[in-house]
Amino acid sequence: MVLATGCVTNYFGLKLPESGVYSLKTTYEAIQIRNIIIRNFENIVAKGADAPEELYNIVIVGAGPTGVEMAGAFAEMKKNILPKDYPRINYSKVRIILVEGSKTTLTAMSTTAQEASLKFLRQLGVEVRLGIFVKEFENHIVTLSDGEQLKTKxxxxxxxxxxxxxxxxxxxxIERNNRIIVxxxxxxxGYNDIYAIxxxxxxxxxKYPNGHPQVANVxxxxxKSLAQNLKRVQTGKAQEEYEYKDRGSMATVGKFKAVVDLPYFNFNGLIAWFAWMFxxxxxIxxxxxxxxxxxxWVWSFFTNDTSLRLILSEEMSKDPSISRKAEQKLKNKNLHLGGS
Ligand SMILES: Cc1cc2nc3c(=O)[nH]c(=O)nc-3n(C[C@H](O)[C@H](O)[C@H](O)COP(=O)(O)OP(=O)(O)OC[C@H]3O[C@@H](n4cnc5c(N)ncnc54)[C@H](O)[C@@H]3O)c2cc1C
Structure with missing residues (x-):
């Protein structure tokens, strides 16, 4: 038996999921984040000058590659994409805040990458809070370890x-963060025929006394290594030990900005961004x-535009009867659903 059940989001004991926090682990969660951002911008337009602060603030917790890339992407969207769709919004009110518990962004990368990513984020207008933890999230208010409170939906x-x-x-x-010792x-x-990868x-x-990094390459x-070793066992050959060959890591922080760490050198900026894209x-x-x-990508690069603006509802995609009911409701109002 081979266990390859991966990971789930770790909230470190905080009761955040019940309060409406969004995580990014599955494709659906990614679509859900897009939905919520578009929906909140629609609400800002609908409410006009009365739109509450919590609709404007985007707070991202965790400045690892996912948080850094996402904050950079939102900053680019604020500058280049959203003003086309929602021209009446006052963008000086839209804040992107990245909260990180440790003293640097991208803790697993080189100091050069950490410093460059922080510089890029700040250039893009992202407010980066380092050495700060989220303590609580209730009634759309995030409380940070330094006492600051941020209103956000x-x-x-x-x-x-x-x-x-x-x-x-x-x-x-089982060790720290639910990882199984192999x-x-x-x-x-302790088992003869149960494996985990x-x-x-x-x-x-x-080389990796705390375990390998949790990345796709590993x-x-x-x-592959386990498959080969199981074959070797069948044919009576000696098994080979696995070791990770780190060919480097990279993260992009918005258009033209990325950081790359290679085994013997690191670089950042425009060339790093092209390397990331390539x-x-x-x-793929x-x-x-x-x-x-x-x-x-070429289209988006030159137009600074994206065609993905549909709000997809989880209920509608899961239960066709709900989408039929929604369609009927719209028909009653003389409105029509485009597409499926
Ligand atoms: C937002 C994000 C960005 C990332 N970016 C990168 C990147 O740029 N480069 C990189 O190298 N890595 C990246 N990673 C990490 C990478 O995705 C993981 O390291 C990799 O997917 C781990 O593979 P896995 O097979 O161990 O687990 P997974 O890919 O998580 O697969 C586990 C599968 O098991 C299924 N499963 C779970 N429990 C059960 C069960 N009880 N029964 C049946 N099925 C079950 C799950 O649904 C899932 O499909 C990223 C991760 C995230 C979340």
Whole structure:
């Protein structure tokens, strides 16, 4: 049996999900964040001068790659995209605030990347709060560890992950953040035929005494390594230990701005941004998809525009009877739903 159940969002014991915080772990959650931002901007327009502050503030918690990239993207949207759709909004009121518990952004990257990402974010107008924790979120008010209170209906949590455990495993096999201890062949310690790979697995090596980083490369290559080792066992050959070959890491912080750490050197800015685009394009499966995405990117680059403005409702996509009811309601009002 191979466990590859990945991770879920870690709220570190805070009761945030019940208060309406948004996390970014699945595609649906990404769509939900887009929905909520568009919906809140629609509300600002509808309410006009009476629109409350909580609709304007976008608060992102956690300045790892996801939080930094998202804050940068929102800052670009505020500057280039949203004013086209909502020209009557006063954009000086729209604040993007990034809250991070440690003293730097991108803690897992080099000092150069940390300093550059902070500079880029500030250039884009993102308010970065370092060394500050979220303590509470209630009635659309985030309370920070320094006592500051931010009103927001857009609280996005990218503060961490924890293993998505299944029941039945010995507790002694589970370490910090719900990761399962495995040996160098991905076998769970204490079991003969249960393995764990990817984000859920904690393999301690001399190079990585706290376990490997929870990234796609590790997950994919542990999968390959385990498959090869299972074949080796069948044919009576010796198994090979897994080790992560870190080819580098990168993060983009808005248009023309990115940071890249390679094993022997690091760079940032425009060239890093092109490197990010090129690598991510190459990682996309199939030439057809790559070409379509490339064309989309070129279009967005020159127009600073996106065609993705649909608000997709979870209820409607899950239950066709709800979408039929919604359609009927609109028909009664002489309105029509476009598309499906
Ligand atoms: C927003 C975001 C951005 C990221 N960006 C990068 C990046 O740029 N580069 C990078 O290398 N990594 C990135 N990562 C990390 C990367 O996605 C993970 O390291 C990788 O997906 C881990 O693979 P995995 O197979 O271990 O787990 P996952 O990809 O999480 O897959 C686990 C699967 O198991 C399913 N599952 C869970 N429990 C059960 C169950 N009980 N029964 C059946 N199925 C179950 C889940 O639904 C899920 O589909 C990012 C992650 C996030 C959230």
């Amino acid at each position: 857009n609280l996005i949590w990218t503060g961490g992950i924890k293993g998505n455990l299944i029941g039945g495993l010995e507790k002694s096999m 040996d160098r062949f991905n076998k769970i310690k 990817g984000d859920i697995a904690l393999m301690k090596t001399q 997950a994919i290559n542990q999968g 690598l991510h394009l190459m990682l 499966l199939s030439v057809r998809n790559r070409l379509i995405i490339f064309i989309n």
